[in-house]
Amino acid sequence: MVWKDAVRVSRLKPDKPKMVNIGLKTLMIVLKNGEYHATDGLCRHMRWPLGLGGKVVDDCIICPLHQTTHNIKDGELVEWSPFPLFPPYGKLVGKMSKKKNLKIYDTRIRDGNLQIKMT
Secondary structure: OEEEEEEEHHHOOEOOOEEEEEOOEEEEEEEEOOEEEEEEOEOOOOOOEOOOOOEEEOOEEEOOOOOOEEEOOOOOEEEOOOOOOOHHHHHHHHHHOOOOOOOEEOEEEEOOEEEEEEO
């Protein structure tokens, strides 16, 4: 396990997800209530980038594509694939894909950088 620099802390705004790449891994980072959170950066079943239009509400990241919701603190699935623009599609995709939690990464601040513990 190794700590990797992800982004300068000064570039993070509260409740605004930011996408970063560390090697081949895409991550989403968000500052919420003074805490830094790092999760998988792509939706678990449609691989959509969560930081591109995703909203953080009540400690949850909401996928901008189909509205699946995960808790940013523990990665737990909160709501599965409702896809409000066309609910039958959401039901179909929800049945074809397994329900999965987001992976969570430990974070720390060093020399003005947010670091992510890569496993």
